[in-house]
Amino acid sequence: xxxxxxxxxxxxxxxxxxxxxxxxxxxxxVRHMTAEDVYKALLETGEEVGLATVYRxxxxxxxxxxxxxxxxxxxxxxxxxxxxxxHDHVVCVECGEVFEFYDPAIEERQRKVAESLGFDVDxxxxxxxxxxxxxxxxxxxxxxxxx
Amino acid sequence: xxxxxxxxxxxxxxxxxxxxxxxxxxxxxVRHMTAEDVYKALLETGEEVGLATVYRxxxxxxxxxxxxxxxxxxxxxxxxxxxxxxHDHVVCVECGEVFEFYDPAIEERQRKVAESLGFDVDxxxxxxxxxxxxxxxxxxxxxxxxx
DNA sequence: GTGTAAACTAGAATCATTCCCATGCAAAAG
DNA sequence: CTTTTGCATGGGAATGATTCTAGTTTACAC
Numbered sequence: 001x002x003x004x005x006x007x008x009x010x011x012x013x014x015x016x017x018x019x020x021x022x023x024x025x026x027x028x029x030v031r032h033m034t035a036e037d038v039y040k041a042l043l044e045t046g047e048e049v050g051l052a053t054v055y056r057x058x059x060x061x062x063x064x065x066x067x068x069x070x071x072x073x074x075x076x077x078x079x080x081x082x083x084x085x086x087h088d089h090v091v092c093v094e095c096g097e098v099f100e101f102y103d104p105a106i107e108e109r110q111r112k113v114a115e116s117l118g119f120d121v122d123x124x125x126x127x128x129x130x131x132x133x134x135x136x137x138x139x140x141x142x143x144x145x146x147x
Numbered sequence: 148x149x150x151x152x153x154x155x156x157x158x159x160x161x162x163x164x165x166x167x168x169x170x171x172x173x174x175x176x177v178r179h180m181t182a183e184d185v186y187k188a189l190l191e192t193g194e195e196v197g198l199a200t201v202y203r204x205x206x207x208x209x210x211x212x213x214x215x216x217x218x219x220x221x222x223x224x225x226x227x228x229x230x231x232x233x234h235d236h237v238v239c240v241e242c243g244e245v246f247e248f249y250d251p252a253i254e255e256r257q258r259k260v261a262e263s264l265g266f267d268v269d270x271x272x273x274x275x276x277x278x279x280x281x282x283x284x285x286x287x288x289x290x291x292x293x294x
Numbered sequence: 295g296t297g298t299a300a301a302c303t304a305g306a307a308t309c310a311t312t313c314c315c316a317t318g319c320a321a322a323a324g
Numbered sequence: 325c326t327t328t329t330g331c332a333t334g335g336g337a338a339t340g341a342t343t344c345t346a347g348t349t350t351a352c353a354c
Contacts, residue, residue, distance in 0.1 A: 013320055015332060035311080050334040055311060057332095071218045075342080076310065090266055099264055106256045110275060113248050118280035119237055126273045128257060133265035160351055162301060182342080197303045202342060204301095222311080223341065 010064035017049045021057050025067060025081045032070065032078045032098045073129060088125070092132035095141035099132070157211035164196045168204050172214060172228045179217065179225045179245045220276060235272070239279035242288035246279070 003022045004014040012018060024041045025033065033041070035054050042049045058079050061067040067079045072091055088106070090099040106126065114121045134141040150169045151161040159165060171188045172180065180188070182201050189196045205226050208214040214226045219238055235253070237246040253273065261268045281288040 013331070015320065017333070048334085050336095052312075052335075053333055059312095071220060071222070073218060075218070075222065075224075077222070090261065090264060090268075092266075093269065099266070101260050101264075103256050103260060106253050109250050109253045109256075110273070113250060114237065114275055114277070117237060117246060117248075118283070119239075119246070119275070119277050120283065121237075121275045121277040122240065123277075124273070124275040126257070126271070128261055128266070128268045128271040130261070130266050130268040130270075136265070136267060160300065162351070164302070195303085197305095199304075199343070200302060206343095 006066070010061075010066055012060060012064060017047075017053050018057050018060075020045070020047050020049065021054065022061070022066065025079065028081075031080045033080070034076050034078050036076075038079070070125065070127075072127060088127070090128045090130075090132075092135060092141065093129050094131050094135040097132055097134075097141050153213070157208075157213055159207060159211060164194075164200050165204055165207075167192070167194050167196065168201065169208070169213065172226065175228075178227045180227070181223050181225050183223075185226070217272065217274075219274060235274070237275045237277075237279075239282060239288065240276050241278050241282040244279055244281075244288050 003019050003026070007014045007018055007022065020042060021038060024038055024045075028041070030037075035051070035058055038058070039049070039051050039054045042054070058067060058069070058077075062069045062079070066082055068082050070078045070080070070089065072078055072089075073093070085102070086107075087100040087102045090101065091097075092099075110121075110124060132141060150166050150173070154161045154165055154169065167189060168185060171185055171192075175188070177184075182198070182205055185205070186196070186198050186201045189201070205214060205216070205224075209216045209226070213229055215229050217225045217227070217236065219225055219236075220240070232249070233254075234247040234249045237248065238244075239246075257268075257271060279288060
């Protein structure tokens with residue numbers, strides 16, 4: 001399978017936990033998952049994987065560029081598969097839904113600001129928090145239930 | 148003093164811990180402080196304030212709009228006095244220095260994106276992480292020592 | 295001044311995450 | 325295809341940040 005090859009390409013041994021975690025992230029209906037979410041998904045598939053391993057592997061995946069870690073409000077990290085295309089995030093604080101967007105003008109202005117400061121940017125993140133349309137209109141989200 | 152008045156205006160009793168914490172945040176040479184930083188600064192002034200109180204008060208200040216909480220990389224919250232003027236942040240991962248900037252074009256594009264999604268934005272944050280000029284040039288930051 | 299609700303302190307508890315180390319397993323070598 | 329070798333894993337303990345709890349103190353209205 002290709003997950004195994006992807007891991008090797010990233011310089012990581014193709015172990016069972018890593019393959020499983022990668023496939024869960026790829027197949028996830030909800031793209032943005034906490035370590036706990038991934039752990040629960042593993043348990044549901046009947047895998048015997050420790051929570052410590054999930055954290056360790058997600059951190060390795062982040063270092064290898066396979067996943068992106070986000071520090072949203074709330075103090076826990078969420079992860080999403082890195083599909084190569086950078087995008088920013090809009091988070092509904094009511095239902096937890098995460099919307100993605102990309103705005104070339106914003107990216108360009110950010111680049112200019114960093115340049116003017118003589119700053120080498122490794123990564124950047126733009127998050128907007130608020131209430132989504134579904135919550136405003138119907139008191140529940142159009143895509144999923146409130147947490 | 149005006150700190151006491153500011154607190155009452157925000158609907159908070161003017162207690163000693165609150166007054167002290169507010170004045171520390173206002174007088175801070177380094178604008179962005181963790182709860183631990185604030186706690187240590189209190190101890191240095193000889194105040195007997197519990198760490199739990201610092202966390203509670205900072206959260207109340209955030210709810211009252213007196214301070215802004217940031218969730219930078221690293222998992223701990225940092226706080227800064229809310230001086231009314233929104234700005235975004237550039238964080239040097241080498242020396243910890245935080246630079247602030249404001250770009251009206253970015254703000255406008257964000258507003259448009261939210262509008263197109265029908266999203267009511269409560270707050271938004273834009274962080275860039277990387278290496279500052281001082282670290283690149285001299286191996287140390289121009290403004291302060293590495294952490 | 296006095297009463298009362300709100301706020302405080304210290305320490306225990308909780309939550310997310312990481313560490314530790316004996317055992318397991320993937321990839322390289324034979 | 326077996327052995328070797330070392331990185332990876334699992335589970336529980338440890339850590340660090342933050343929050344809760346209980347009993348005590350304090351700000352402020354009357």
